[in-house]
Amino acid sequence: MPTHLIWFRQDLRIQDNSALWHATQQGNPCIAVVILSPEQWKLHHDATCKINFYLRQLKTLQQQLLEKNIPLIVAQIEQWKDIANYMLTLTEQLSITDVYANAEYAVYEKKRDDATLKILSQHAKTLHLFQDHTLFPKGTIRTQNNQPYKVFTPFKKACFERLQHSMPQCYPDIEQQENITLPKDIQQVCLDDMLTHYPVSEQILQLWPVGEPVAHEKLNDFLQHNVKQYQDTRDFPAIQGTSRISAYLNIGMISARQCLQALFQPYHGEFVLSHKGDETWLTEILWREFYQHIMVDFPKVSKAKPFKDETNRLVWRDAPSDFEKWTQGQTGIPIVDAGMRELKQTGWMHNRVRMICAMFLTKNLLIDWREGERWFMQHLIDGELAANNGGWQWSASTGTDAAPYFRIFNPVTQSERFDPEGKYIKQWVPELASLQAKQIHAPFAHKIGYLDYPKPIVDLKSSRVRAIEAFKNL
Ligand SMILES: Cc1cc2nc3c(=O)[nH]c(=O)nc-3n(C[C@H](O)[C@H](O)[C@H](O)COP(=O)(O)OP(=O)(O)OC[C@H]3O[C@@H](n4cnc5c(N)ncnc54)[C@H](O)[C@@H]3O)c2cc1C
Incomplete structure (x- = not known):
């Protein structure tokens, strides 16, 4: 009976996995493969913590699959453009005609899958794609x-x-299959070695366990x-x-x-x-x-294009120093700084604060949303193109069903409303820990002695007017 190949991508689980379930239902022996692509991860700005999380989960998946007698091949192909050829070689080596995977829809993912589909079909092989995500x-x-x-x-x-x-x-659980061994000459990557290239803090390991x-x-x-x-x-x-x-x-x-x-x-x-x-x-x-x-x-959104075409004409500020201060949580606006520091330390930021930080960058600082989108991808453990792009374009008023350009969050008011006692700010901006609740949201507006904390890098009122003018002119 010919062996089937299951290709894992962003679906690292054995329960309720469409492709895995379908592959195992035919009664054929199954082998699994996952392809690691460090160069591609760089091109996609994937965060170190996200890659580390992925690799850790892959180790547990490999173990779970083994318990079902499904060996997992961990391959390394630097860029996706070379994956179609690799899949052909691998399927030839293993005498496989049918490959099962869950479909992915972003532009480069689709390109990779279309190329694989084409090359496999030219050799009388099939890539079966399933709806799963x-x-x-x-x-x-x-x-x-x-x-x-x-x-x-x-x-x-x-x-x-x-x-x-x-x-x-959900799909039912898969059955254990007959034992199957991999040919000895299959090239494999050691996951533990790979993990050493993507180190993370103990705090991140504790916050984001896998399995x-x-x-x-x-x-x-x-x-x-x-x-x-x-x-x-x-x-x-x-x-x-x-x-x-x-x-x-x-x-x-x-x-x-x-x-x-x-x-x-x-x-x-x-x-x-x-x-x-x-x-x-x-x-x-x-x-x-x-x-x-x-x-x-609307594939244009995954090609760094705004959903609303007219916002292409918006003139964003070129302000590397302001951008740097935003990334480092040194803007002088406590709620923004708290969020940006939470992101850097934990790989995650609360949704309300994501919106505040994104709006501050794109409206008060009038810096291109694509710069913020990239920074988030480079640091988020949950970085994902569609949601990140959606969140950024919503905040920048360039997206579909986005915030109207004139409704700009005031970060101080947001902070007073959603962190009334300043607990969140105190956690991430310890320099402000001694301040009272009424001072902490805008220390610059109160008479306070020396604080080891910057003054705001922008005036909230005038920068709001500047943003509205920039959008109005479109
Ligand atoms: C600027 C910006 C960037 C963002 N980038 C990402 C990103 O890269 N990846 C990501 O998964 N989410 C992103 N989000 C959406 C949202 O912030 C996170 O999904 C949420 O904070 C995750 O926390 P949670 O799992 O506790 O969510 P919960 O509140 O428990 O919500 C449950 C699930 O719903 C989905 N979800 C919730 N809110 C949103 C939303 N606004 N848009 C899309 N899906 C949502 C998520 O999958 C989330 O896990 C972004 C939002 C903004 C404003």
């Missing part, structure tokens, strides 16, 4: 005129209707203790009010289907929204879905 297949959530949605609320409404009729189901059970524990813990209050707590960065599963979702350690099944488990999998918290959290999962669908329907 999202709840609904791309191109299936459409307006009445069969157009993609550009606005989130009607998109969400359409998703709710779909969920009422058919809830996405499918860990991802499910995080999710279940959140659903048990936090989801009911989610709509009231999710905007407060000093409170652990959100699930913190984005990094797990993005490398596929857990699936969006599993999140939904866990959310609706108390209602036996029926689409029942009995709490505002459930609905609000589901809405966030659908924001993820929305940006994924936008990326497929």
